[in-house]
Amino acid sequence: MGYYLNSASAFSLYESEANSPYFVDKSLLLKELFPLVDAGNKHICITRPRRFGKSVMAAMVAAFFGKGIDSSSIFDTLKISEKDAKNYMNQYNVIYINFIKPSTLSRSYNGFIHRIEKGLTQDLRRAFPDVNFWEEASPLEDLSVIYEETGEKFILVFDEWDCIFHKDYITDEDRRSYINWLAALTKDTGYVRLSYMTGILPIAKYSSGSIINNFDEYTMATDDKFSSYFGFTESEVDELYSRYETRVRTGERNVLREDLKLWYDGYHTSTSERIYNPRSVVYALDRNRIRSYWSATGPYSEISNYIKKDRDDIKKDVALMVSGESIEANVEEFAATAMDLNTKDEIFSAMVVYGFLDYEDGKVRIPNRELMDEFAKTIREKNDLGYINRLATE
Numbered sequence: 245m246g247y248y249l250n251s252a253s254a255f256s257l258y259e260s261e262a263n264s265p266y267f268v269d270k271s272l273l274l275k276e277l278f279p280l281v282d283a284g285n286k287h288i289c290i291t292r293p294r295r296f297g298k299s300v301m302a303a304m305v306a307a308f309f310g311k312g313i314d315s316s317s318i319f320d321t322l323k324i325s326e327k328d329a330k331n332y333m334n335q336y337n338v339i340y341i342n343f344i345k346p347s348t349l350s351r352s353y354n355g356f357i358h359r360i361e362k363g364l365t366q367d368l369r370r371a372f373p374d375v376n377f378w379e380e381a382s383p384l385e386d387l388s389v390i391y392e393e394t395g396e397k398f399i400l401v402f403d404e405w406d407c408i409f410h411k412d413y414i415t416d417e418d419r420r421s422y423i424n425w426l427a428a429l430t431k432d433t434g435y436v437r438l439s440y441m442t443g444i445l446p447i448a449k450y451s452s453g454s455i456i457n458n459f460d461e462y463t464m465a466t467d468d469k470f471s472s473y474f475g476f477t478e479s480e481v482d483e484l485y486s487r488y489e490t491r492v493r494t495g496e497r498n499v500l501r502e503d504l505k506l507w508y509d510g511y512h513t514s515t516s517e518r519i520y521n522p523r524s525v526v527y528a529l530d531r532n533r534i535r536s537y538w539s540a541t542g543p544y545s546e547i548s549n550y551i552k553k554d555r556d557d558i559k560k561d562v563a564l565m566v567s568g569e570s571i572e573a574n575v576e577e578f579a580a581t582a583m584d585l586n587t588k589d590e591i592f593s594a595m596v597v598y599g600f601l602d603y604e605d606g607k608v609r610i611p612n613r614e615l616m617d618e619f620a621k622t623i624r625e626k627n628d629l630g631y632i633n634r635l636a637t638e
Contacts, residue, residue, distance in 0.1 A: 246367030248360075250312030254340045254401070257303040262318050265487060266526045268480050271324035273301060273473040274308055278332055280438050281309070284397065287430055287439040287459040289405070291446050293599020295523035296464075296474045298442040299342065302403035305440050309399050310338035336437065337371070337396060339364065342403040347411055353418035356408060357425060372396075384429055391435035399438045400430065406443035423456060431458045444598060465575060465596055465603050468515045475511060475519030488529045496532070503534045510611030512604045521599075524614060536614045551591070558588045566619050570607040 245252055261267055280286035292298050307315050308324075311334055319325055319333060341360065350356040364383040368390065369375075375393050377386055390396050408414055408422060430439045439459070446463055447456050462470050476484070485501045508524045527537045551558055561571045573592040585591045592608050595601040600619075602611035610616050 245312040246370060247363045248339050248341055249364070249367035249371055250310045250338055251306070251340050252312055253342075254303040254306035254310065254338075255313045255315055255318075258300065258307045258315075259318055261300050261303070262322070264526075265491060266484050266529055268476060268484070268522070269322050270297070270301065270473045271304065271308075271319065271322040272327075273470065274305065274324050274329070274332070275327050276470065277305065277438065277440070278328070281332065281336070281399070284437050285434075287436070287441070289441040289443070289447050289459045289461045290470055290474070291443055291461065291463050291597070292474045293444060293464070293597070295521055296599070297522050298474065299403050301473060302340075302342070302401055302440065302442050305399075306338050306340035306401040308333055309336045310334065310340065311336060312338075336399045338399045338401060339367075340401045340403075344404045344407050347408045350413075352413055353408070353415070353421065357422075387435045388433065391433075397435055397437040400436060400440065402439070402441040404443055405441050406445040409445065427455045427458075431456070446597070463597075464511070464513060466514050468513060471513040471515070471517065471519075474522075475513075476522045476525055477517065477519060481505075481509075481520055481525060484525065484529060492532060498532050499528055499534055504528065507534055507536075507613040510615075511599075511602050516604060521612075521614070536617050538614055538618050558591060561588065562619070565601075565608070565610050566616065568610075570609040572606055573603070573608045574606075575603045575608065 280288070290298070290301075307313070308319060308329075309332060314334055316333065319329060343360075346356050346359040350359060361383050365386060368383060368386045369377055372390050372394065375386075375390050377389055381389065387398065405426070409419060430436055441459065446461055447459055461467070464471065464474070481504055482501075485499075485504065488499065489497070504520065504525055508521045508528070509518055511519045511521065513519060524537045528534050551562055565571055571592075574589045575593045575596050576589070585594055592601060592603075596603045596608060600610075600615060601608045610619055
């Protein structure tokens with residue numbers, strides 16, 4: 245096992261999740277991946293807002309396929325055990341990278357990439373000691389040499405691929421370099437069996453000049469495939485609430501089933517299925533308290549700057565949404581390199597991608613009480629948005 249190659253981290257993370265009292269079994273996602281693994285050279289990117297279970301699912305994929313640890317103790321008890329799981333479980337070399345950690349430990353883009361490449365190089369050369377590696381080769385070249393000499397292919401699991409874009413030290417040139425690095429790692433290579441990538445932002449192939457066009461992308465607003473594996477459905481929340489009633493004595497229950505719906509429901513898939521914010525539901529049940537568990541940091545601060553500039557008279561629409569109205573909008577894909585938002589529709593599109601707004605039937609709205617409270621708090625606290633508060637409450 246290595247730091248990135250066949251790491252124990254993914255197993256540990258998913259094992260902890262599977263053993264939690266409010267775990268929801270989404271393991272049948274793996275069945276959707278089996279044909280892609282069989283075909284080889286397949287690349288998918290699933291994007292969802294924060295706190296919709298992306299990291300849990302990425303850890304599950306790595307723990308299931310990776311050779312590092314026998315994961316039958318987890319998966320033999322889950323829904324996927326009813327399928328042809330044994331033919332795939334722990335059969336592959338998996339490179340699992342959660343990009344949050346190297347981005348947090350680094351103070352520059354070069355430092356970020358260096359950390360990843362150094363760790364991956366060490367893992368590969370330790371795992372394949374008989375391969376004739378080039379002395380000064382990059383890990384991308386190491387992977388190619390391994391494939392040419394041994395025929396070995398890899399499953400790549402990349403979690404939070406876009407987190408680097410929200411770091412203060414990242415420049416536009418860094419963003420372009422990162423996109424090029426990802427393309428070099430995944431595109432037109434013989435060693436990739438499957439690339440499974442998650443994040444908030446859709447890949448920048450929607451921006452002009454982007455070179456990543458080998459990924460099939462699946463977003464919450466426009467693609468139904470994989471939707472059932474991210475977020476909680478009504479029936480899943482019903483089951484979780486039943487567990488809550490069993491675990492907490494009647495007189496000590498502070499959470500009502502209808503409160504979960506009011507506070508954490510309100511999102512929609514492309515087929516209009518209603519889904520709950522899973523992390524907030526679990527927090528509320530586990531802590532026996534209904535409240536906002538949202539953390540409005542990072543991208544929200546950037547987007548709020550566009551609202552303050554009042555592009556396309558957007559402040560009035562925000563005020564209407566705070567008062568409970570829905571607003572017509574043309575929501576389109578929001579690319580990773582397109583933080584320069586020039587129209588109201590572009591701003592609303594970004595807010596849907598980040599999970600601040602819900603989109604259905606051509607309209608955007610604040611999805612639930614949790615987000616409504618966050619919007620209201622923000623406009624109360626920021627002096628330059630104060631008049632929105634007055635409009636919303638008059």
